[in-house]
């Protein structure tokens with residue numbers, strides 16, 4: 001018999017791309033909460049999960065068929081991430097491959113694409129590391145200090161990155177570094193360049209990677225560059241235009257990771273509703289109390305609104321329309337929807353939310369990061385204030 005709960009759950013994942021959703025769910029079923037809890041306890045990388053997703057072709061979703069990928073639209077790739085999160089799994093070990101790919105696809109040379117994309121699609125190479133953030137400059141990306149200086153057929157790299165996730169488990173890193181000093185450019189957005197660094201040759205020869213202990217198992221690291229020499233052919237596109245290339249990919253990145261928050265919200269709401277229907281206190285299911293029911297109803301409403309915005313943004317992106325506003329709104333609303341759902345789920349579970357075996361506390365910690373990375377909520381609000389509402393730039 002179909003219940004309100006079942007239909008609410010069906011409505012939450014209104015089945016576009018049903019085969020992809022089903023395929024991802026089937027894989028995720030082999031990676032239950034115990035798998036993720038074990039990794040969490042050991043700060044370990046989900047190699048088996050990444051391998052299973054790669055084998056099924058999902059991590060090559062955005063690579064064109066000509067290079068051995070699936071050539072799917074952005075929405076389909078987003079659905080993969082959403083289902084991973086809605087299944088209680090985590091896509092952080094895999095998602096960068098989807099969004100860093102865009103920079104190589106759009107701005108890489110034919111030689112770079114022919115050399116790397118088929119290998120990535122086949123799962124023989126991982127492009128999972130994305131080195132933008134630096135310890136002293138934070139969100140103020142144009143002031144980043146990592147330098148790449150041309151020396152004959154090479155660039156020599158010096159500097160430091162922080163929060164470079166998955167660097168220990170990736171073969172390639174997309175790196176943003178300054179090639180022209182800030183004092184010598186007319187606009188501070190100029191003079192930054194993007195490189196596709198082969199980390200297999202770099203580690204131990206000018207690149208050092210150190211893991212950072214964090215509240216979530218995100219395999220994130222600090223990366224130090226000390227005279228690292230990379231071939232000049234590692235440069236993506238033209239020297240000095242790197243920030244533009246990275247910014248070009250921001251909308252797709254925001255839309256993709258918004259799907260993860262949607263998946264999280266679905267997981268929290270489903271898990272909380274199940275618990276609220278079963279847990280009996282004072283001789284009634286706790287879900288009968290408005291104090292439990294209303295936060296879940298509100299979380300559901302927020303999820304539905306965010307879901308519509310994410311679909312809208314993805315459709316605009318695929319139609320080739322400017323979608324900075326929609327991509328940013330998607331990121332803001334989906335991260336907030338997931339966070340409200342996480343709170344409601346924790347509150348619904350009472351003390352049991354804190355017991356690791358329920359996975360609620362793990363998913364709660366994991367969902368929180370979406371309000372900070374890859375872009376923090378404040379910076380999205382600043383974007384909306386300035387670029388959508390036409391208010392003076394606040395920073």
Ligand SMILES: Cc1cc2nc3c(=O)[nH]c(=O)nc-3n(C[C@H](O)[C@H](O)[C@H](O)COP(=O)(O)OP(=O)(O)OC[C@H]3O[C@@H](n4cnc5c(N)ncnc54)[C@H](O)[C@@H]3O)c2cc1C
Nearest residue numbers: 130131132133138139163164165218373374376378379395
């Ligand atoms: C788990 C994790 C994984 C990550 N993975 C990667 C990765 O793979 N690659 C990578 O390059 N980076 C990565 N990051 C970095 C992430 O993108 C940054 O942490 C994020 O962009 C914020 O930068 P910050 O930490 O330097 O904060 P800061 O820039 O120091 O900002 C701190 C706070 O101040 C606020 N703030 C700053 N300036 C303003 C302003 N003008 N107006 C209003 N508020 C402001 C911010 O919104 C934020 O809340 C990761 C971070 C985390 C936590």
